[in-house]
Amino acid sequence: MFGGGPTLIQVKNIKKSFGATQALKNLSFEISDSEVHALVGENGAGKSTLVKIISGVLKPDQGEIFWNGERLNNYNIRIAMNLGIRAVHQEIDLIDNMTVLENLMLGREKVSSLGTLDYKQMKEDLESFVKSELPEIPPLDKIVKDLDIMSQQMVVIARALFSGCNLLILDEPTAVLSDNERNVLFSVVRRLKAGGTSVLFISHRLEEVFLIADRVTVLKDGEHVSTLSTAMTNSEELVRLMSGREISELYPSEAKKTSKQTTPAIELRGYSCGKCTDVNLKIYPGEIFGFGGLMGQGQEDLIRGLFGIIPHSGNVLINGEIVPIDSVKSAIEAGISFVSANRERESLVLCRSIRENICMPILHELSFLGIMRFSLEKARATNMMKLFKIKANSPKTLVSKLSGGNKQKVSLCKSLVMKPRILMLHEPTRGVDVQTRFEIYRKLREIADDGIAVIVVSSDTPELLGICDKIAVFYEGALKGILKGKQKREDILMALANNQKVVMED
Ligand SMILES: Nc1ncnc2c1ncn2[C@@H]1O[C@H](COP(=O)(O)OP(=O)(O)OP(=O)(O)O)[C@@H](O)[C@H]1O
Ligand SMILES: [Mg+2]
Incomplete structure (x- = not known):
């Protein structure tokens, strides 16, 4: 077991329900001083609900919370803040139209003697913090909505760290981070731990749990299953405890049918878009x-351009014919579908039901003479929900009520329901649990076997190597090479991603 330091925070017999859903059932759990404690469990196990209770965002229906052995009464977010509890929640909660600086200073603004906001002082304070703690965050004067999701995540982490903390809670912070940013975060976590801060860390990537955590607690269906020292357990045991199943064959096989077709589903000729230049x-x-390598090298711009979100130059050929893609509508009409990494902002309508979200792209198929045929809508949505094992009471459940991983599944269903070509x-398995991740990989292979061209942009290199037939690697906007066959190796991919010379296969 972990060194057995004194307990910092303890929750006892916590219950929390949302309507008929019992998210936490009599859960007890504790975090010691100066430990990194991981929390794992399948999608919907109750991890984020526990995070929200510990950070005072949600009130439990029943149960007690103790801090350094003392019971906290009328616990709320303010008490949590005063105790030095800082949480990075699962979904990015920045204000889009504000700058990085304004987001970081929200609620702790500096005011000048004239009563106006003292931007100069705030900037000075933040600049020295950024320099010493988190140099990877984007420039302070950038508007948040202009940042990619990885940079936004770094801003959220910076916000949690800025005013110092005794307990840092990280709810799936790495789901959208590249290796570099993840390493930066992990060195911050190690530094905090050495300085006496405790960290609660949630991730579906079990290798991260073993990299960073002292102990790990497994939740299943709102209940505590086990707390183990990471030195005394392994991924297989954790998966068994989380799901009651074994990880069998993880990645699906390579393309079964070698495509006899000579016409590409999609071809780019002299394609430039955002940072990516002259791609063929x-x-x-x-x-x-797959598109791999370091993130931010042009691959995200490329797929956003192909979906008509940002303008491009050069030609796009679909099934051998030049198709002008100048809007999302034209991309959809060309049979292109897109799953954004930013599901809450770019894919889902949170205040609508699962059923409405999934069926949104095919309303024309589901209506007759302008009248919606709800029975058809229900049948299509129920079918997709079953296929992807979406955990919800009914297709009528609002998407805002779903756990993070289940939201991701709805986002995937929405893009598949229109049967794209x-x-x-982009980050297809963001926030989904281990078993579901491999189910999604298998589904992607099935979809490809049906003749669809599947394009994946991911910061998770093992994921790309595991599922892709070919991987294009970008460096500073240029396509450096396409890996296939025996060349699909991490070392070769990283060499290309760092602009080193590699002899490519034909
Ligand atoms: N505001 C809410 N209203 C209704 N149900 C909710 C709400 N928040 C969570 N739930 C439900 O509570 C259960 C636990 O959800 P929670 O978000 O804690 O899961 P999780 O372990 O964080 O999952 P994930 O790995 O997908 O993020 C789920 O069934 C979820 O649908
Ligand atoms: Mg969650």
């Missing part, structure tokens, strides 16, 4: 084609 490539039906996914 062909992607065939039945292929899973080209499916593009």
Whole structure:
């Protein structure tokens, strides 16, 4: 077991229900001083609900919370803040139209003697903090909505760290971070721990749990299953405890049918968009084609351009014919579908039901003479929910009520329901649990076997190597090479990603 330091925070017999859903059932759990404690469990196990209770955002229906052995009465978010509890919640909660600086200073603004906001002083304070603690965060004067999701996540982490903390809670912070940012975060966590801060860390990537945590607690269906020292357990045991199943074959096989078709599903000729410049490539039906390397090298711009979100130059050929893609509508009409990494902002309508979200792209198929056929809508949504094992009471459940991983599944269903010819996914397994991740990989292979071209942009290199038939690697906007066959190796991918010379296969 972990060194057995004194307990910092303890929750006892916590119950929390949302309507008929019992998210936490009589849960007891504790975090010691100066420990990194991981929390794992399947989608919907209750992890984020526990985070919200510990950080005072949600009130439990029943149960007690103790801090350094003392019971906290009328616990709320203010008490949590005063105790030095800082949480990075699962969904990014920044204000889009404000700058990085304004977001970081929200609620702790400095005011000058004239009563106006003292931007100069705030900037000075933040600059020295950023320099010493988190140099990777984006420039302070950038507007948040102009940042990619990884930079936004770094701002959220910076906000939690800025005023010092005794307990840092990180709810799936790495789901959208690249290796570099993740390493930066982990060195911050190690430094905090050495300085006496405790950290509660949630991730579906079990290798991260073993990299950073002293102990790990497994939740299942709102109940505490086990707390183990990470030195005394392994991934297989954790998966068994989380799901009651074994991880069998993890990644699906390579493309079964070698495509006989000579016409690419999509071809780019002299394609430039945002940071990516002069890209020429062909992607065939039945292929899973990845874009890898360091993030922010042009690959995200490329897929956003292909979905008509940002303008491009050069030609896009679909099934051998030039198709002008100048809007999202034209991309959808060309049979392109896109799963954004930013599901809450760009994919889902949170205040609508699962059913409405899934069926949104096919309303024309589900209505007759302008009248919606709700029975058809229900049947399609129920079918997709079953296929992806979405955990919810009914198709009528609002998407805002779902756990993070289940939201991701709805986002995937929405992009598949229209039966695209080209499916593009950005961080497709963001926030989904281990078992579901491999179910999604298998589904992607099935989809490709049906003749769809699948394009995946992911910061998770093992994921790309595991599922893709070919992987294109970018460096500063240029396509440096396409890995396939025996060349699909992490060392070769990283060499290309760092602009080193590699002899490529034909
Ligand atoms: N505001 C809410 N209203 C209704 N149900 C909710 C609400 N928040 C959570 N739930 C339900 O409580 C259960 C636990 O959800 P929670 O978000 O804690 O899961 P999680 O372990 O964090 O999952 P994930 O790995 O997908 O993030 C789920 O069934 C979820 O649908
Ligand atoms: Mg969660």
